Amino acid sequence: MRTGLGRLFAAFVVLSAGLLGNAAAAKDKITVVMSSFDLLFWPTLAAKELGYFDAENIDPDIVRTGGGAKSLAAVAGGDAHFNIGAPASAFRARAKGSDVMMIAPVIAQYTDNITMSDAWAKKNNLTRTSSYDDKLKALKGMTLGVSSVGGGADQLVRFLAKQAKLDPDRDMTISALGSGEAMLAALSRGRIDGFVVPPPAGEEAVRKYGAHPMITTGAGEVKALDGFVYIGVIVRESWLQKNQDLAIRFLRAQQRGLEAVHDPATTEKAREAVRAKYFAESDKAFFNEIWAAAKPSYPRTIELKPEMVDRIVNFVNETTPEPLDKKSTESGWTNDYAAKALATMKR
Numbered sequence: 270m271r272t273g274l275g276r277l278f279a280a281f282v283v284l285s286a287g288l289l290g291n292a293a294a295a296k297d298k299i300t301v302v303m304s305s306f307d308l309l310f311w312p313t314l315a316a317k318e319l320g321y322f323d324a325e326n327i328d329p330d331i332v333r334t335g336g337g338a339k340s341l342a343a344v345a346g347g348d349a350h351f352n353i354g355a356p357a358s359a360f361r362a363r364a365k366g367s368d369v370m371m372i373a374p375v376i377a378q379y380t381d382n383i384t385m386s387d388a389w390a391k392k393n394n395l396t397r398t399s400s401y402d403d404k405l406k407a408l409k410g411m412t413l414g415v416s417s418v419g420g421g422a423d424q425l426v427r428f429l430a431k432q433a434k435l436d437p438d439r440d441m442t443i444s445a446l447g448s449g450e451a452m453l454a455a456l457s458r459g460r461i462d463g464f465v466v467p468p469p470a471g472e473e474a475v476r477k478y479g480a481h482p483m484i485t486t487g488a489g490e491v492k493a494l495d496g497f498v499y500i501g502v503i504v505r506e507s508w509l510q511k512n513q514d515l516a517i518r519f520l521r522a523q524q525r526g527l528e529a530v531h532d533p534a535t536t537e538k539a540r541e542a543v544r545a546k547y548f549a550e551s552d553k554a555f556f557n558e559i560w561a562a563a564k565p566s567y568p569r570t571i572e573l574k575p576e577m578v579d580r581i582v583n584f585v586n587e588t589t590p591e592p593l594d595k596k597s598t599e600s601g602w603t604n605d606y607a608a609k610a611l612a613t614m615k616r
Contacts, residue, residue, distance in 0.1 A: 296328035297515055300349040302340040306333055306547045308468060308563040309376055309500050310353050316526030318542035324525075325518035344503055345369050350512075351519060352503040355421075356578075356602070357585050357593065359503045364597035368506040371602040373520055374577060376500035377568035378487045379584075381422045383413070383429075384471035385463035385483040386456055395483065401491075404484050405433035412442040414452040414464035421499075422465035424588035425486065431587070432493070449473075456480060469559045476555075487566045497584065498577045499566075501602075513606070520610035524571045531569055536560075572611065573604040 303310045314331070316322060322329050332349065334340045341358050343349040345367045352359075352369075359369045385395070385407075393407035408430060415422035423443060430437035437443060444461060446452050449470030455461045457478050464470070468487070474480035489495040502523065509516055529539040540560045548556055578598065586592040 296323070296326050297518075298328045298330065299351065299515070299519070300343075301329050301331045301351045301353065302334050302343045302349040303331070303353040304334055304337045304340050308559060308566070309380065311543055311560075311563065312375060312526040312530055312567055313353050313523060314526075314543050314547060315529050315539040316522045318546050319526070319529055319539060321522040321525040321529075322519075325522045327515070327518060327522065341369065341503065344505060347505070347508075350504065350508065353500060354503050356498055356501045356503070356581055359501075360581070360593050360598045360601045361591075363601040364594035369503055369601070370506050370509070371498075371501040371503055371573065372509070372516065372604075373502040373523060373571040373573055373607045374498040374500075374568050375502060375523070376566050377496055377498055377577070378489055378566040379421075379425060379491065379494045379497045379499050380467040380487045380563075380566050381425050381465050382468065382471050382485045382487055383463055383465050383483040384456075384474050384480050385411075386459070386461075387479040387481065388459070389462040390481045390483075395481070397482070401484075405429060407483070408433050409435055409440050411462045412444060412460075414444050414446040414455055414461045414466075416445065416447060416449075416466065418443075418445050419589070424584070426465055427588045428494075428584060429484065429491070453477070468562055469555070472555070472559060472562065487563065489565060494580065494584065496577060497580045498573075501573075502571075509606070516606050517610045517613065520571050520607055521614055524610060524614065527567055527569060527571065530564060530567055536564070570611065571607040573602060573607055578602055 301313065306314060317329055317331060334343065337354050337358060340352045340354045341362060344352040345362055353375055356371045359371055362369050389411065395404060395407055413426055415426065417423065426443055427437045430441065435441065446455055449466050452464035452466060453470060453474055456464060456474055463483060471482065484490055486494060504516065529535040540557065544551065544556050582593050582598055
């Protein structure tokens with residue numbers, strides 16, 4: 270028969286075990302925002318679906334905002350912790366007084382590719398094996414669809430026009446058409462000769478309308494932009510200083526996501542996890558094709574190098590009338606947390 274003291278001790282042991290169990294189970298809840306669930310964000314989505322955030326004791330609420338500006342505003346305003354978004358936008362926000370900054374790359378290629386109609390390819394004798402110089406020359410006289418005036422695709426066209434020694438406002442026509450669906454429709458009706466947009470719209474045009482890839486920035490074809498950080502991990506500096514360990518753990522999970530995408534032993538598992546969760550209704554073979562085409566755009570490491578930032582600054586300042594503020598840009602990124610994450614990863 271238990272004494273009163275014995276029953277009290279037993280109850281204490283049970284209570285302690287319960288408290289310890291709850292403590293072990295408790296995870297750091299964070300909000301991660303991104304404009305969509307398309308290929309720009311697949312390494313982060315893969316990290317979530319493969320349990321890499323769970324392994325770091327992190328419970329991420331991943332929110333699709335529908336726009337890059339909304340995602341950045343959510344982090345800048347303290348409504349979210351991590352934004353997977355455009356570094357150039359973060360640098361501009363910092364110049365206006367925000368304390369947002371980039372701590373790692375997510376996409377290390379400019380992902381807006383140029384797809385041309387079959388008629389334009391034949392008119393200019395272009396094939397998959399045509400030289401880069403011949404492709405640049407074929408921009409002359411071309412009517413190209415882009416999503417918006419002044420957006421990333423429009424900037425790319427102007428950058429390439431300069432390489433081709435063309436005046437984009439005189440030697441070609443840039444037409445703002447909005448969505449990829451609108452560009453596909455315009456191409457199918459012969460209203461445009463090509464369009465500039467990230468996958469999969471270009472691949473859809475190839476499959477449905479006999480179009481052809483023209484310039485594939487995502488594969489590093491534009492050497493001046495090879496290694497361009499198109500998408501990065503954005504946080505508030507004030508939050509970062511108070512949550513350094515959490516940021517490092519987040520980046521470790523992000524690194525594992527990148528590794529899973531690139532490793533031949535795990536890439537199929539990562540691909541299927543992302544497809545099952547976010548693209549279950551998509552054609553499997555087509556999704557596999559897009560996944561393979563997207564892989565060169567993802568860096569193999571979360572390391573952020575000065576030359577990556579330089580490419581962003583040089584490109585933006587060359588293609589837009591409003592240059593990036595040098596002081597804000599220099600203070601608007603750091604590799605410190607990525608370096609610590611890499612140094613503390615278990616191999």
